[in-house]
Amino acid sequence: MSDSRHSSEWRVAVIGGGVAGMSAACALAEAGFRVQLVERRGYLGGRASSYLHPGVNEVIDNCQHVLFGCCTNLIGFYRRVGALERIHWSSGMTMIEPGTGRRSPLGPSKIGPVGLTAPLHALPKLLAAKAFTRADKLALARAFRALLRPIPPDTTEDLASWLKRQGQTTGAIERFWRLVIASALNADLDSIALPYAAKVVRELFMNSAEAGRMGMSTVPLSELYAGAAEFLCGRGSDVIFNANVESANWDGVKEQWSVTTRDGMIAADFLVLALPFEATAKLVAKMPPAEGAAKLAAQIERHEHWPICSVHLWFDREITDMEHAILLDRELHWMYNKGRLQPWRKTRGSYLELLVSVSRSFAALTREQAIEKALDELAEFFPEASRAKLIKAAVVKEVRATFGVPPGIDAARPGAVSPWPNCFLAGDWTATGWPSTMESAGRSGHIAAEAVCKSAGMRRKFLEPDLKPRGLMRLVRQGTGNRK
Numbered sequence: 001m002s003d004s005r006h007s008s009e010w011r012v013a014v015i016g017g018g019v020a021g022m023s024a025a026c027a028l029a030e031a032g033f034r035v036q037l038v039e040r041r042g043y044l045g046g047r048a049s050s051y052l053h054p055g056v057n058e059v060i061d062n063c064q065h066v067l068f069g070c071c072t073n074l075i076g077f078y079r080r081v082g083a084l085e086r087i088h089w090s091s092g093m094t095m096i097e098p099g100t101g102r103r104s105p106l107g108p109s110k111i112g113p114v115g116l117t118a119p120l121h122a123l124p125k126l127l128a129a130k131a132f133t134r135a136d137k138l139a140l141a142r143a144f145r146a147l148l149r150p151i152p153p154d155t156t157e158d159l160a161s162w163l164k165r166q167g168q169t170t171g172a173i174e175r176f177w178r179l180v181i182a183s184a185l186n187a188d189l190d191s192i193a194l195p196y197a198a199k200v201v202r203e204l205f206m207n208s209a210e211a212g213r214m215g216m217s218t219v220p221l222s223e224l225y226a227g228a229a230e231f232l233c234g235r236g237s238d239v240i241f242n243a244n245v246e247s248a249n250w251d252g253v254k255e256q257w258s259v260t261t262r263d264g265m266i267a268a269d270f271l272v273l274a275l276p277f278e279a280t281a282k283l284v285a286k287m288p289p290a291e292g293a294a295k296l297a298a299q300i301e302r303h304e305h306w307p308i309c310s311v312h313l314w315f316d317r318e319i320t321d322m323e324h325a326i327l328l329d330r331e332l333h334w335m336y337n338k339g340r341l342q343p344w345r346k347t348r349g350s351y352l353e354l355l356v357s358v359s360r361s362f363a364a365l366t367r368e369q370a371i372e373k374a375l376d377e378l379a380e381f382f383p384e385a386s387r388a389k390l391i392k393a394a395v396v397k398e399v400r401a402t403f404g405v406p407p408g409i410d411a412a413r414p415g416a417v418s419p420w421p422n423c424f425l426a427g428d429w430t431a432t433g434w435p436s437t438m439e440s441a442g443r444s445g446h447i448a449a450e451a452v453c454k455s456a457g458m459r460r461k462f463l464e465p466d467l468k469p470r471g472l473m474r475l476v477r478q479g480t481g482n483r484k
């Protein structure tokens with residue numbers, strides 16, 4: 001579809017106000033389209049959002065979300081809507097052991113004022129880490145060296161079998177591969193395709209210090225997106241809240257979509273479905289018959305959810321001076337000191353968020369059991385927790401947190417072009433080459449926005465370039481994100 005209309009005469013309905021929908025909508029509004037962003041909830045952010053938790057009377061994130069320097073499209077979206085200055089960056093992570101509380105910092109090193117060249121920048125701290133034995137370190141060095149070679153993107157090998165082939169020790173597997181890498185991908189080792197694991201290791205530890213720095217919001221997640229709603233409204237576009245889209249129909253004569261919500265109809269020239277895979281399946285089942293629709297439905301069927309749980313605890317005193325930590329050898333995986341990361345909260349005492357990824361057994365616990373377990377384990381890392389008084393607590397279970405990336409999953413990740421005319425797909429699960437992350441969502445939004453522009457006869461670029469690997473890593477062929 002292409003005619004002589006100016007972009008401001010084109011109407012686009014973007015369904016879903018998560019990171020994918022917001023980044024598509026803002027890019028299109030910038031290009032001059034009149035966008036209606038339609039969200040079923042009363043706030044933006046989707047799986048990365050915050051809300052007033054009635055039990056603790058505090059605005060909390062549904063879960064701590066971190067980004068990394070390599071997340072160029074998410075950063076581009078944040079920059080576009082003025083959210084970037086609300087991100088606090090941290091160059092390292094610290095592992096902490098239960099019982100002794102012994103700490104092992106990981107991250108880039110410098111010689112004097114000069115940073116070491118990639119991939120050596122992270123090596124000194126890894127080699128000095130007390131959390132690993134000599135044998136663990138040798139095994140990790142061996143695996144990192146293997147990642148200097150290209151991984152065939154179509155390999156069917158999973159991470160568990162590759163680790164076996166690389167002779168990884170139990171310490172390296174449990175404390176690095178399971179806790180850091182599999183937890184970032186939120187899946188079991190044998191359910192992770194090797195190229196996705198390689199991508200995470202390279203971006204976080206090998207490509208450059210900039211790619212591996214970790215960012216955390218200093219405000220609740222939905223507040224980060226206030227700028228997105230303002231950005232849209234300031235450009236003649238709009239956000240429609242509390243509007244669950246029930247169906248979408250194409251009028252071939254008017255060449256127009258009509259989107260049905262409980263409260264009425266929205267007409268649009270273009271449609272972007274920026275939904276999680278299960279919501280996409282529900283909606284496309286009610287769309288007009290189209291060639292390729294059955295293939296899309298079959299692709300969606302292959303996706304699987306993985307859960308993440310978080311326990312939020314408020315104490316009458318400081319438990320630790322650390323901003324965040326990787327908790328070794330227990331069910332809890334990550335600690336975020338939200339009171340410190342978000343000083344505007346003026347928390348009396350402290351507010352910690354504890355995360356359990358790949359948490360099928362933790363998700364089965366009752367609220368009371370989850371809090372008790374979190375308190376017991378926390379005291380093993382930070383003894384002050386056993387002396388402190390717990391003021392209040394909240395448990396958030398996200399059973400549909402992320403989709404898995406097992407071998408072969410790329411064949412089940414569709415591109416932006418859908419089987420229907422003027423209808424495009426976005427969402428973290430679509431073909432971005434990234435695992436289930438905000439970056440994948442942001443990237444998919446930019447890809448879909450470019451596809452809409454192309455269909456309207458405009459050439460616009462929204463996809464942000466990847467960060468270039470530095471040093472020796474420039475010589476490694478890493479494969480790029482898919483875009484179809």
Ligand SMILES: Cc1cc2nc3c(=O)[nH]c(=O)nc-3n(C[C@H](O)[C@H](O)[C@H](O)COP(=O)(O)OP(=O)(O)OC[C@H]3O[C@@H](n4cnc5c(N)ncnc54)[C@H](O)[C@@H]3O)c2cc1C
Nearest residue numbers: 016018019020040046047063065066245401428437438441
């Ligand atoms: C607990 C947890 C922890 C995570 N941690 C991280 C992390 O640290 N770093 C990271 O990068 N990623 C993390 N993720 C993953 C990240 O949140 C997602 O990959 C990303 O937010 C997905 O964005 P999306 O826009 O593709 O989908 P969603 O966020 O799911 O957005 C889809 C939107 O569509 C709306 N919707 C659904 N159906 C309809 C309908 N019929 N009509 C209208 N609207 C509808 C939904 O309400 C939602 O707002 C985490 C996820 C969870 C749940």
